[in-house]
Amino acid sequence: xxxxxxxxxxxxxxxxxxxxxxxxxxxxxxxxxxxxxxxxxxxxxxxxxxxxxxxxxxxxxxxxxxxxxxxxxxxxxxxxxxxxxxxxxxxxxxxxxxxxxxxxxxxxxxxxxxxxxxxxxxxxxxxxxxxxxxxxxxxxxxxxxxxxxxxxxxxxxxxxxxxxxxxxxxxxxxxxxxxxxxxxxxxxxxxxxxxxxxxxxxxxxxxxxxxxxxxxxxxxxxxxxxxxxxxxxxxxxxxxxxxxxxxxxxxxxxxxxxxxxxxxxxxxxxxxxxxxxxxxxxxxxxxxxxxxxxxxxxxxxxxxxxxxxxxxxxxxxxxxxxxxxxxxxxxxxxxxxxxxxxxxxxxxxxxxxxxxxxxxxxxxxxxxxxxxxxxxxxxxxxxxxxxxxxxxxxxxxxxxxxxxxxxxxxxxxxxxxxxxxxxxxxxxxxxxxxxxxxxxxxxxxxxxxxxxxxxxxxxxxxxxxxxxxxxxxxxxxxxxxxxxxxxxxxxxxxxxxxxxxxxxxxxxxxxxxxxxxxxxxxxxxxxxxxxxxxxxxxxxxxxxxxxxxxxxxxxxxxxxxxxxxxxxxxxxxxxxxxx
Amino acid sequence: xxxxxxxxxxxxxxxxxxxxxxxxxxxxxxxxxxxxxxxxxxxxxxxxxxxxxxxxxxxxxxxxxxxxxx
Numbered sequence: 333x334x335x336x337x338x339x340x341x342x343x344x345x346x347x348x349x350x351x352x353x354x355x356x357x358x359x360x361x362x363x364x365x366x367x368x369x370x371x372x373x374x375x376x377x378x379x380x381x382x383x384x385x386x387x388x389x390x391x392x393x394x395x396x397x398x399x400x401x402x403x404x405x406x407x408x409x410x411x412x413x414x415x416x417x418x419x420x421x422x423x424x425x426x427x428x429x430x431x432x433x434x435x436x437x438x439x440x441x442x443x444x445x446x447x448x449x450x451x452x453x454x455x456x457x458x459x460x461x462x463x464x465x466x467x468x469x470x471x472x473x474x475x476x477x478x479x480x481x482x483x484x485x486x487x488x489x490x491x492x493x494x495x496x497x498x499x500x501x502x503x504x505x506x507x508x509x510x511x512x513x514x515x516x517x518x519x520x521x522x523x524x525x526x527x528x529x530x531x532x533x534x535x536x537x538x539x540x541x542x543x544x545x546x547x548x549x550x551x552x553x554x555x556x557x558x559x560x561x562x563x564x565x566x567x568x569x570x571x572x573x574x575x576x577x578x579x580x581x582x583x584x585x586x587x588x589x590x591x592x593x594x595x596x597x598x599x600x601x602x603x604x605x606x607x608x609x610x611x612x613x614x615x616x617x618x619x620x621x622x623x624x625x626x627x628x629x630x631x632x633x634x635x636x637x638x639x640x641x642x643x644x645x646x647x648x649x650x651x652x653x654x655x656x657x658x659x660x661x662x663x664x665x666x667x668x669x670x671x672x673x674x675x676x677x678x679x680x681x682x683x684x685x686x687x688x689x690x691x692x693x694x695x696x697x698x699x700x701x702x703x704x705x706x707x708x709x710x711x712x713x714x715x716x717x718x719x720x721x722x723x724x725x726x727x728x729x730x731x732x733x734x735x736x737x738x739x740x741x742x743x744x745x746x747x748x749x750x751x752x753x754x755x756x757x758x759x760x761x762x763x764x765x766x767x768x769x770x771x772x773x774x775x776x777x778x779x780x781x782x783x784x785x786x787x788x789x790x791x792x793x794x795x796x797x798x799x800x801x802x803x804x805x806x807x808x809x810x811x812x813x814x815x816x817x818x819x820x821x822x823x824x825x826x827x828x829x830x831x832x833x834x835x836x837x838x839x840x841x842x843x844x845x846x847x848x849x850x851x852x853x854x855x856x857x858x859x860x861x862x863x864x865x866x867x868x869x870x871x872x873x874x875x876x877x878x879x880x881x882x883x884x885x886x887x888x889x890x891x892x893x894x895x896x897x898x899x900x901x902x903x904x905x906x907x908x909x910x911x
Numbered sequence: 912x913x914x915x916x917x918x919x920x921x922x923x924x925x926x927x928x929x930x931x932x933x934x935x936x937x938x939x940x941x942x943x944x945x946x947x948x949x950x951x952x953x954x955x956x957x958x959x960x961x962x963x964x965x966x967x968x969x970x971x972x973x974x975x976x977x978x979x980x981x
Binding site for chain 2: 396397399401426427429430433434458460506510523535536539540541544650653654655657658661666667755756757758759760761763
């Protein structure tokens, strides 16, 4: 390799040892990090300049072993086997023995290695003393104690980058490897006895057969209450008044300027509702096009991700996996599938990406399909609460209840029909940690920015498309074509076809359109359920295709349409019995 | 063990191998997972796998410290 070409630096280690935090420190590229194994499932790249050298830094997904047991580990194995000019092995000082297993596997490949002995502060706290000099001597590679979240020791680590070396010979058979690790541990690590702290007790209670359930239900209930309270508060006290006071005069002026009606007026400002502009119903680019994403959806996205980021960084999510394992096993998944599903409540895209931590392709298919069918994203939920909630919270409960039952029933059906078995849960549970406000704030900002950049253009595009389709008569044509399905099966007016098809672009704005059709409560509920469950929005569609492949994605889409219609018809019949 | 491939390897990579001292923290109802304490770390494993871990009590120990066998 010439001096000019960039050198390759890998950051490798067990899951949840702080690789992403270290990566962010080294490269300045913000990698999302959380307190649970499997946050990084793909790999990220960034750059580091060090005197004359330019380094291409790769954040390798966390792996316990290079004999892969899931897709993240397959990626890790491939990256390590491709070779590198240096590998920083990140070791968790609080679980050194287990971490050394992977370190030995990497060292066996004779790559230039240096070791970041991370979380030394937490280890000290737990009464674990490690002698880094002795470890360095035994392994024959540089060892630098670090605390990646605060940045402690990182400049020393990078200073020693040129010293990276292949180190001592390590045994290659499994038994010899463990024996060698045992010898190393004996010489470098001392564990002091320590009394149980309050945090330890809370950790034990969270997986207790009784208290774990109580805490789990309390956490979920409290989270949803807090999200709704914060979301509604932001809308009613801040954004809605702001829009009405500051933006309405601008819009009124624009409407007047454009002549109060006509094609251009209807596209830009929207239709007049009873002689005035209605942000929710006019459906112009500058009215509904901005009001839906910014006022109705954004507050829920912010409050949802604030809550999720806290639970993630505190380390609660893997405990939910333990609590839900028995239930999820009955629908072909193991408990850890609860983590991608929860992410899906924010946006289906990261949820489906996160299914990569699951072990088998069967499990990933079930999880991804269930997320796109029955897990409504924050945008959709905001509109369900906003639009359906207007006719009564009882109807919102019907929508959520149907989605939950569909999730259970469909999962059970897929579990029964698909060949294969559901793998057993094996998951490490991280200790609870008080989250760093700065890291949480950064993560929240990245997620909200992501929503903004993606949602606003799509909502605007959707509204533009609807205006043109209306004008060109395409909507009327589609409504006629699909009328047998919509009026015959679901009991909806033919015009409901337009919004439900618009769901392909974005589902939140589609619910907004349904709300303008003057449907009866039962019709609105049936239409919302069908819209939520049927084909995914465009972003989810793309990620499903990438993750599942064309054939399995087509199968998944077929399942979605059938379940949407089945659920829609069933709810229609049940409601007609009652009403 | 009548389990899927790689299961034993996976447990081993997590540090759970023959001869280790473990403590059972809890077991969830309805054949839910069992949580173990291993080297100061909690790990949760599915009920079926956990039933394949043989343990023998450590002598002279009052709490539920167990020793894995094969």
